[in-house]
Amino acid sequence: MGLSPRPEPAAVSWQPQSQEGWLTTRLDFLVNWGRSNSLWPMPFGTACCAIEFMATAASKFDLARFGMERMSFSPRQADLLICAGRVPFKLAPVIRRIWQQMPQPKWAISMGACASSGGMFDNYAVVQGIDTIIPVDVYVPGCPPRPEGLIYGIMMLQRKIRTERMSDPSIRREMEPDPTSQLYIPPSAIDELSEPFGNSVHQTRSAP
Amino acid sequence: MSGAPGGDAGGAGLLRAGHAVPGAPAPASRRGVPNRGGAANPSAAAAAAKFGAAVRRTEVVCGDTNLHVAPASALDVIRWLHDDPSQQYEYLVDVTAVEQRDGGPLEVVWHLRSIACRRFLRVKAELDTSKPLVVPSVWPVYKGADWLERECYDMFGIRFEGHPDLRRILMWEQYREGFPLRKDFPLRGRFSRAEQLKQALTGNPEAHYSMEELTIADAFDDLPVEMKVRLGHGEQVGE
Numbered sequence: 001m002g003l004s005p006r007p008e009p010a011a012v013s014w015q016p017q018s019q020e021g022w023l024t025t026r027l028d029f030l031v032n033w034g035r036s037n038s039l040w041p042m043p044f045g046t047a048c049c050a051i052e053f054m055a056t057a058a059s060k061f062d063l064a065r066f067g068m069e070r071m072s073f074s075p076r077q078a079d080l081l082i083c084a085g086r087v088p089f090k091l092a093p094v095i096r097r098i099w100q101q102m103p104q105p106k107w108a109i110s111m112g113a114c115a116s117s118g119g120m121f122d123n124y125a126v127v128q129g130i131d132t133i134i135p136v137d138v139y140v141p142g143c144p145p146r147p148e149g150l151i152y153g154i155m156m157l158q159r160k161i162r163t164e165r166m167s168d169p170s171i172r173r174e175m176e177p178d179p180t181s182q183l184y185i186p187p188s189a190i191d192e193l194s195e196p197f198g199n200s201v202h203q204t205r206s207a208p
Numbered sequence: 209m210s211g212a213p214g215g216d217a218g219g220a221g222l223l224r225a226g227h228a229v230p231g232a233p234a235p236a237s238r239r240g241v242p243n244r245g246g247a248a249n250p251s252a253a254a255a256a257a258k259f260g261a262a263v264r265r266t267e268v269v270c271g272d273t274n275l276h277v278a279p280a281s282a283l284d285v286i287r288w289l290h291d292d293p294s295q296q297y298e299y300l301v302d303v304t305a306v307e308q309r310d311g312g313p314l315e316v317v318w319h320l321r322s323i324a325c326r327r328f329l330r331v332k333a334e335l336d337t338s339k340p341l342v343v344p345s346v347w348p349v350y351k352g353a354d355w356l357e358r359e360c361y362d363m364f365g366i367r368f369e370g371h372p373d374l375r376r377i378l379m380w381e382q383y384r385e386g387f388p389l390r391k392d393f394p395l396r397g398r399f400s401r402a403e404q405l406k407q408a409l410t411g412n413p414e415a416h417y418s419m420e421e422l423t424i425a426d427a428f429d430d431l432p433v434e435m436k437v438r439l440g441h442g443e444q445v446g447e
Contacts, residue, residue: 090408092408093411183402
């Protein structure tokens with residue numbers, strides 16, 4: 001199918017020079033193996049990418065091979081947020097709340113050009129990339145991505161999960177947005193991420 | 209396309225549009241309708257005779273009739289078109305607006321259809337963009353105009369006088385940047401992306417309910433008397 005080779009099963013290996021013992025690293029391997037093969041996705045489908053996501057979940061491409069056949073429409077039972085489609089500003093607090101309702105450990109896939117960067121909707125109504133609202137693990141390019149593309153992104157995420165270490169405190173740190181602005185990355189970074197792009201650079205703002 | 213049945217191109221057995229049945233006449237199409245001019249909808253002449261100067265002009269565009277009326281009398285004309293037994297425009301298809309470039313007038317457009325008479329009429333009212341944008345609401349005639357006029361207000365900032373609940377419908381209640389479909393609105397909005405995101409994230413996603421919708425006490429006052437009595441006795445509804 002043109003996919004990359006499967007990630008090696010022993011991606012986490014015992015390193016004698018580290019401070020961790022044999023038991024914790026083997027436990028890491030076991031836990032990561034379980035987590036990566038039983039991801040329950042929360043499908044946040046807002047546009048045409050959701051159609052490709054449905055095709056990915058259907059029989060031909062069969063997400064059940066990855067332990068993901070159980071779509072979790074409740075965020076509290078979900079491990080993986082798949083944002084499939086554009087997110088308007090009106091939905092920004094909604095996806096933020098869904099992300100906050102998901103329990104740790106949790107991951108996010110930004111599926112398609114619109115979720116990753118705003119895509120062709122470089123206008124007043126659409127969020128220019130959901131990474132300005134929630135942290136994203138894997139970006140899947142495409143407009144919309146084919147199911148093979150999404151599966152490749154899922155396999156990249158599985159590979160990432162297999163290299164996680166419980167002893168690393170930064171992995172499970174919950175994102176805490178600034179209480180006044182509700183932003184979790186600095187405004188200058190957001191403006192830099194979303195400045196001139198697309199075909200409307202001649203459209204200037206009339207106020208800062 | 210000469211319209212001859214069973215044409216030569218494609219050969220026998222191949223069906224072409226308009227020639228599904230061999231030997232049948234071609235159905236009437238809009239092909240050949242001029243861009244300007246042609247037979248006007250008879251309702252336009254009737255409205256002009258009835259309302260005089262309030263009907264400013266009539267034009268026929270691509271076979272459809274545009275009836276330009278004075279903004280203040282739009283409700284009267286539309287109410288007459290709805291109520292008059294010889295017109296019977298009982299279906300309001302759409303309410304929208306068109307703003308022209310370079311300071312041209314802003315047109316409010318009502319699309320009306322008479323199912324009984326099989327007629328379509330487009331009523332337009334021109335507004336001066338240098339003055340407050342106000343037209344009468346047609347909500348007293350067509351209840352379906354409620355959300356259409358709210359959308360038109362949300363996108364263009366036109367105030368529909370007499371609308372029962374005129375507030376934003378697509379953008380959120382706290383939206384501060386203006387009216388997105390106006391020509392002077394920048395495509396990316398007036399604020400920076402960080403400011404837009406901050407305003408969106410600090411907003412309450414459930415704030416699109418009006419206070420009327422949220423106030424149970426007001427809803428109780430509108431109930432029928434006998435239901436008020438039953439609820440007042442503490443009767444439970446449902447099991």
